[in-house]
Amino acid sequence: MEEARTTIVVATRNRRETLERTLPLHAGPVVLVDNGSTDGTPDLVRRRFPHVRVVEAGRNLGAPARNVGVKLARTPYVAFADDDSWWAKGALDxxxxxxxxxxxxxxxxxKVLVGPEERTDPVSTLMARSPLPGSxxxxxxxxxxxxxxxRRSAFLEAGGFDDVIFFFGEEERLAVDLAARGWELAYVEEVVAHHxxxxxxxxxxxxxxxxRNAVLTAVLRRPWPVVTRTVLRTARSGSPGRQGLRDAVPRLPRALARRRTLPRAVENARELLERTS
Structure with missing residues (x-):
């Protein structure tokens, strides 16, 4: 049997019924990191899916729970899945x-296909149109x-996901940090995931x-003029935006402590994407 090259890492919290549907659809080694579920998720997964390695975080780590799974993986590559997503047959090979x-x-x-209708996720459409070159x-x-x-080694080198953003939109800070270190990121349409x-x-x-997370990501990595524009745009976007600004305030000290602006080439690429999106 060919040795596995990819481990699937799933982070979850209180979604046992969803996992009963999606875990059977994963091929290859699976690490499930439980973010403090109270619905019996870890016990159910151990009982129903003994091939899945279950790690109990004991509390809600947010997106950084995936870091735990990546560290435990013993394959060169790691594929992420949500508790309500899975990879198409052959996609990981x-x-x-x-x-x-x-x-x-x-x-x-x-490429992410959404729902039973298999609609292409708008983010996938934007990535397919990216003007940035890639090999x-x-x-x-x-x-x-x-x-x-x-790539497991690159992910760990860049520090994985962070607890300032915590969850939702956590990918951008990691993406720009990888680019700043000279790594490539590319959209490959024939590799398909279902969500x-x-x-x-x-x-x-x-x-x-x-x-909230758009503001915090800007504070973490973008020039101050971009931070200012982001804050103003958020404040003018309506009551959810203003709530997001208020929610960002307690996290600002940590964001400022970890602030590091991007290399000029990466910032230029980020600005190009913003102009063309």
Missing amino acids: RAADVMDAHPRLAVLAG AGPGVLGFLACGAVV HPSPARDPRARLALAA
């Missing part, structure tokens, strides 16, 4: 082939975690969270 052929490729962003596909400076395969998000979501809360 194709991804590993592409990454084998491109040793400086740190992130392969696949494996259009170059990108962001990705959807549930549709991304990472069936739960309809039980609070759209207003998600808008506020997106606003």
Whole structure:
């Protein structure tokens, strides 16, 4: 049997019923990191899916829970999946082939198909149109975690996801940090992931969270004029944006302590993407 090249890392919290549907669809080694579930998720997964390695974080780590899974992986590549997503048949073999052929490729962003209708996620459409050059596909400076395969060594070198952003939009800071270190990120359309998000979501809360994290990401890595524009645009975007600004305030000291501006070439690429999106 061919040795696995890719480990699937799933971070979850209180989604046991969803996992019962999606875990059987994962091929290859799986590490599930539980973010303090109270619905019996770890016990259910151990009982129903003994091949899955379960790690109990004991509390909600947010996106950095994936870092735990990446550290435990023993394969050169790691594919992320949400508890409501899975990879298409053969997708991870194709991804590993592409990454084998491109040793400086740190992130392969696949095409994400949403819902039973299999609509292309708007982020995938934007990445497909990226004007940035790339050796494996259009170059990108962001990705959807549930549709991304990472090179384990590069991910750990860049520090993985961070607890300032915590969750939602956590990919951008990692993406620009990888680019700043000279790694490539590319969109590869033939690598496909499926995402069936739960309809039980609070759209207003998600808008506020997106606003908060856009501000924090700017503070972490962007020049001060960009930070100022981001804050002003957020403040003018309505009540969810203003809530996001208020929510960002307690996290600002940590963001400022970790602030590091990007190399000029990476900042220029980021600005180009903003102008053309």
